[in-house]
Amino acid sequence: MGRMKFVQRRAGRYEFRFPLPDDLAGKPAPPPWPEALAALVNKRTGRFKTEVIRSLQTNDGPTADRRVLTHIAEAHRLVDQARRLLSEGPEAGISVDQIAALARDHEIHLLGTDEVIRTKGIGLDMAREDGQGPHDGLGMTLDDLRAYRMLIEELDRYTRQQVAQMRPGESTSSFVNRAVEARGIALAPDDPAWRQLELAFAKAQRDALAGIRARLEGDDVATPERPSEQRPAEPIGLALSAALRLWSEAGGAGARRPQPSSIAEAERAVRRFIELNGDVPITAITKAQARAFRDALVRLPKALPARFGRLPFPELLKQDLSSYPRRNAQTVNKTLALLSGVLTRAERDGHFEVLPAWSNPFHIGFDVAPAEREPYEPFSAAELQRLFASPVYARGERPLGGQGEAAYWFPLIALFSGARRTEIAQLKVGDVRQGETGIWYLDITNEGADQNLKTASSARSVPVHHELIRLGLLGVVATQAKLHPLTAPLWPAFAPPIDPKAKAWTKWFGRYIGIHVVDHSAKTFHSFRHTFKRACREAGLSEEVHNALTGHAGGGVGRRYGRERRADGTLDCGIPLARLQKDIDKIIYHNVQLPASDRQGIKDA
Template identity: 55%
Template structure:
């Protein structure tokens, strides 16, 4: 009997399993997320799940299929909601200064329109009702009709101020002003009420001035703003979508993290014009982030920052200073892009207000050790490398080749995971090499200088790397992933793979916080030094960010060359 697509038998019980689409799976979710998509969200990781799972509590297939039908419909509905939440983004707040500016612009428009109307006139003839404008000011009929209209508006504006409640006309004006300014507000955002009160007062101020003009007083019209302010959210969008050929677009992961940081800043201070952001704002933001724990239960995690900080959060694990600094540096990058676009030209001596990071001692920074010879021997004598075992979390041949390539090429996990079939090449001299680049849609490098070509070590060739590439080439094109399981989006899959490798490493070789996949890179650097290679040469191999960073790779006893003891057929 054929089994329904979304059913899986596990421990003699059927489960409903629905893989989320790649455009959702593993992505950071908008905060606060809608209650309806709770099932899609992994609160601990702060991302959408990769899969929806629910036990059907039966081992009868027909019963399980009936129970799965409404879940399939619900899962597709949640996918639509999740996509909408990603597209719409988080609820945006609006700065008080922006509200004041929008209201002032409304006053200015009303007064300038009044001035233009009286200067031109309508040429109304009260006896015939005909209009014959001559452009030379108002006729007696014009002024009489206009006074009646303004008198009505005067009463309406008085009533609105007295009741502190705007008419439908005011609400329409507010909606258009917000839309024209490119501001997106959640329907429940309290800023709507603040806008309503500000526009009521602005309209009253304009009507008072127009009434005084009709009584012969000379009152100048305010100037309309000549330039548009750039809210932080707009600056973020410009930074995320670089249109310059020479500008390197940020990685999607960085964009997601910066979006989350901007959202938190907006929750605290509003969507300020970038020119109005001061170090007072950013220090308050930094200190507020320091009070937000790493992980929170859903009830707290969905709160906006000011509301969240009213709670006692002392029971939760605090956030690392480096994590906070990363958020600040991303926002500094957003403003640096705005500076290059000329948004601070009028501000003499401008300095980036987000350069307020915490001082982090060397001991607090992530510290990784190279592997010892004994640890490498244990690892490469384990089932994956000797018996050809392939565990689910290891994602097929990636379980074997990721560690081996990292050891012999000093490459980062992300660089290996994103390799395309065409990135394994042979040069004119017959030397096979790996081309680490960011040419593909889902390929990103840590820095522009990380692009490099690294010769393939003879041990990798002997272990069968080129044979694997040749076999893969029979089934895939040059721009397809080198590793079949690492289709786009690669980032979430690579992180899950790292978790698997961490468990595998701890079980078979060494269980230490300082020994991770990144230790292969340190091991390679150490071997290069012990082999007498110059700094310039092994920096070229590994694309180390700078010499200072490289100094963090400690010298240890030489490990010599190590070849995997086995390779699966």
């Protein structure tokens, strides 16, 4: 049996595909067109689309055939309305109910805009010193609050005066003009409805400002949902799964793409959201759905037991998970931030233009306690001493989870370079190289296959510390160079894809130090980076130098001045490699007995 008309299958899911008739397809849409017809009009070109596509949210053929019936009826209704618009022009006149609905929309728009402003903040900070960096976009500063409160109080005074005088001002008239035009309503210049609309809008603005003033005093005033009758039963628009693809693909060659680990996490988050809500159009996602999703994530444990791993999200939430440690607020916030990023990309592409006061529904992260925002702590001398007295270093053991020599070298390289876990794991044989002046250095880059960096400033050259040379790191590199090409992984167990292997290794290391060194959530592999940073300060290294060694951003635009191109075509960080080597070799860990060297390093190159 053939598929029902207007149903197509794409990427394993069924869609409703409705070609517009020839008398509409591609024809100019006379402005203003009613908002109800926005689904048929390309806003950028001002012409009717050639077809309408929406997801049927199923991969089952019979279900798709049933669901498409309502879409077909709705599409024909919109086509009839569009033809009336072309033949008869915009709707003339306006009813009392329409006036009330437009005014209510204005109030919702103002409250929604306020919510966006206060969520992101403005960034005013009179006490901030130059070079301190931009505002983090997480709420308002005290100066934001003072300035915004003064503005709202003045607007409130002005609006109440308009209502008291029954004489709306020019700003109110402009709001009314835009609203009437957006709905495709035609009013004669002398129509009494203009005055009714302006008075209704002034009162709606007064009510919205009263709510905003209450918010500024710390009260919880919700932005009302738009009445359901103003929304199509199933909004037309980009599905969440399609928005994820656009975000992850990021554009053509040379476009900045999200990290593979971020893409994988975002895919898991989207899959779980879809399992709860369906693959809904992004314009239909509400804050209520986002809050419910956030609260469901809180119920999940830090690590899912194997027997629960394949359960759909709704089924997973029915299980008794109370005996497992819960994930923390930062982890939940990270998931919400990824979903927020997916929708922000779609917003830049114009997919929310049909919503006049859209705010990102996933901007609902938890306030994290200050003590939890920076959970990592450096290792103490006593803890480092216990590490180097543990079986890997004292007895030469190589546990299966430690992936051979990685168990020995990863902690040492991190301790003497400040490199991140993934930066070490993704090193190629040719990434440990010798410069023109004879200095050996780690070329931390994203140039190779499956190599990624956290930020642009993470690309850097880090001289190999003299202790790593003493312990034989260069000998390891030389051995690998004899056996493999320079583009091969330096650590054979970490061939692409690297990210899942690096995560598995980190879990092993967490268990290992929990047994042999210290069992504390603030002490992880990332603690080596903090340990190195602290050692840089103790050795008297300037902030500019140790930022260059660790790949931290800082120093403003001036930091990029003075960069010199090497013989291989790459740019240095603006600080000569000899200076970096001299400074990094000042780093010493007092009261720590490092491993004895039983490896033959390259002493002369």
